Amino acid sequence: xxxxxxxxxxxxxxxxxxxxxxxxQEGESLIILGCSGTGKSVLLKTILGLLPKDSGTISVDGVDxxxxxxxxxxxxxxxxxxxxxxxxxxxxxxxxxxxxxxLIYGRKMPPEEAKPLALAAMEKVELDRKMxxxxxxxxxxxxxxxxxxxxxxxxxxxxxxxxEPTTGLDPxxxxxxxxxxxxxxxxxxxxxxxxxxxxxxxxxxxxRICFLFEGxxxxxxxxxxxxxxxxxxxxQFLDAKPSGPLTENRP
Amino acid sequence: MLHLKEKEKTxxxxxxxxxxxxxxxxxxxxSCGKSALFLxxxxxxxxxxxxxxxxxxxxxxxxxxxxxxVIGLTSIFTGIVLALxxxxxxxxxxxxxxxxxxxxxCVTRELGPVIAALMFSGRVGATIAAEIATMKVTEQxxxxxxxxxxxxxYLYWPRILAGLLTLPLLVFIADVLGVFGGFLIAVYQxxxxxxxxxxxxxxxxxxxxxxxxxIKAAFFGVTTALMGxxxxxxxxxxxxxxxxxxxxxxVYSSIxxxxxxxxxxxxxxxx
Numbered sequence: 353x354x355x356x357x358x359x360x361x362x363x364x365x366x367x368x369x370x371x372x373x374x375x376x377q378e379g380e381s382l383i384i385l386g387c388s389g390t391g392k393s394v395l396l397k398t399i400l401g402l403l404p405k406d407s408g409t410i411s412v413d414g415v416d417x418x419x420x421x422x423x424x425x426x427x428x429x430x431x432x433x434x435x436x437x438x439x440x441x442x443x444x445x446x447x448x449x450x451x452x453x454x455l456i457y458g459r460k461m462p463p464e465e466a467k468p469l470a471l472a473a474m475e476k477v478e479l480d481r482k483m484x485x486x487x488x489x490x491x492x493x494x495x496x497x498x499x500x501x502x503x504x505x506x507x508x509x510x511x512x513x514x515x516e517p518t519t520g521l522d523p524x525x526x527x528x529x530x531x532x533x534x535x536x537x538x539x540x541x542x543x544x545x546x547x548x549x550x551x552x553x554x555x556x557x558x559x560r561i562c563f564l565f566e567g568x569x570x571x572x573x574x575x576x577x578x579x580x581x582x583x584x585x586x587x588q589f590l591d592a593k594p595s596g597p598l599t600e601n602r603p
Numbered sequence: 604m605l606h607l608k609e610k611e612k613t614x615x616x617x618x619x620x621x622x623x624x625x626x627x628x629x630x631x632x633x634s635c636g637k638s639a640l641f642l643x644x645x646x647x648x649x650x651x652x653x654x655x656x657x658x659x660x661x662x663x664x665x666x667x668x669x670x671x672x673v674i675g676l677t678s679i680f681t682g683i684v685l686a687l688x689x690x691x692x693x694x695x696x697x698x699x700x701x702x703x704x705x706x707x708x709c710v711t712r713e714l715g716p717v718i719a720a721l722m723f724s725g726r727v728g729a730t731i732a733a734e735i736a737t738m739k740v741t742e743q744x745x746x747x748x749x750x751x752x753x754x755x756x757y758l759y760w761p762r763i764l765a766g767l768l769t770l771p772l773l774v775f776i777a778d779v780l781g782v783f784g785g786f787l788i789a790v791y792q793x794x795x796x797x798x799x800x801x802x803x804x805x806x807x808x809x810x811x812x813x814x815x816x817x818i819k820a821a822f823f824g825v826t827t828a829l830m831g832x833x834x835x836x837x838x839x840x841x842x843x844x845x846x847x848x849x850x851x852x853x854v855y856s857s858i859x860x861x862x863x864x865x866x867x868x869x870x871x872x873x874x
Binding site: 441454 | 653655741742743746748749750751757
């Protein structure tokens with residue numbers, strides 16, 4: 353479904369990604385782990401076309417995005433969705449307008465047709481219809497995440513990227529968000545890439561896990577492999593040890 | 604030996620100073636080029652479908668209508684002070700009769716457009732930059748792109764178009780209010796005859812005096828909105844970045860207004 357080969361990205365004259373290879377299958381939930389500042393969010397934003405890459409290829413369903421026509425690229429991008437770390441809700445719009453935004457402005461659906469769909473999408477993420485007219489600022493972080501998820505799911509993407517979906521949430525709300533992600537990904541057979549530092553989330557939603565260090569994927573494995581790995585980098589990360597190869601080799 | 608070392612040190616300091624100025628100038632030229640490309644892309648996206656009419660109407664209200672009180676007030680006081688100061692000057696060589704002509708020409712050709720544009724850059728440039736910069740640092744602009752919406756068409760074009768359309772209208776109102784301010788002070792404080800004052804006001808006023816002022820205003824409006832959008836879109840580093848973008852938008856648009864004023868005055872009024 354998604355194939356990334358030898359991806360290099362430089363930002364502000366600093367090499368962030370240096371030769372990332374990654375595959376994502378349909379309906380698969382892939383987790384990317386890594387220390388802060390190793391380029392995890394940059395990787396997602398590069399796949400989405402929000403950041404430029406230096407070299408490498410990104411293909412979706414066999415279509416190389418560098419060689420795709422603008423129409424093909426738009427079609428591919430329409431199949432991708434993203435839940436941002438801070439939810440990134442539009443603070444000048446109400447909740448239902450946020451959820452329906454992609455339908456109204458991206459797909460030119462009249463607002464009167466988009467509103468019922470937005471309300472239904474809100475219900476799917478366990479948000480009351482009565483909240484539809486509230487502004488994002490009046491919601492808690494967990495509720496904002498749910499609105500963000502509804503805004504992404506309403507466009508029926510085939511691939512979703514989650515950027516630290518449970519960061520800053522209490523354990524119960526994190527659990528709810530994780531359940532919603534599992535429901536969305538498994539229930540709708542959507543491929544997903546999740547960036548997280550939350551090992552509970554990893555155990556709940558991962559099919560496969562990658563570890564990113566110094567711009568490269570240095571470990572890939574299953575959930576079972578994660579618990580039994582003897583890789584010194586992985587062990588330091590999983591055991592949360594302040595000293596070890598991750599901190600010694602940190603640029 | 605010591606003298607030579609001292610000389611070498613001074614030479615190095617001079618070179619460093621010149622390099623500093625050179626870097627600043629090159630960076631300024633780079634920003635000008637990038638802003639021009641930003642404007643080109645915005646106009647191109649704005650003129651192609653889909654058109655976001657609701658966004659354009661909203662910006663016409665926000666940028667245009669809500670700027671009216673501040674620009675109107677400033678203009679009235681500008682007219683009042685201009686009349687008072689000119690009267691003092693003219694009375695020294697018994698030329699008080701030229702006051703109405705001076706007020707109307709100064710207001711329509713220069714003070715109306717420039718003062719309105721400076722107030723506009725303070726109010727609108729800052730608002731646009733702060734709003735867009737906040738959207739940038741909270742990833743709302745990235746979210747727009749992932750929701751299949753062209754940021755240039757949805758965010759920047761309505762603001763730049765509103766700047767282009769509303770500032771000339773605001774300047775026209777500012778012209779009228781500025782002249783009215785001068786009229787009030789001349790008639791009620793300086794003892795001018797109201798009918799004579801109005802007659803002298805329109806006597807030497809030409810169509811070009813007003814229309815060229817409005818043309819200047821259109822350029823100022825686009826520049827101010829462009830600076831707000833450009834600085835906002837390039838904001839980084841959280842809250843500090845939003846503050847920096849806002850300050851840069853106001854400073855750069857004010858400087859650009861003064862520079863454009865000189866350039867357009869030379870081109871339009873001194874053909």
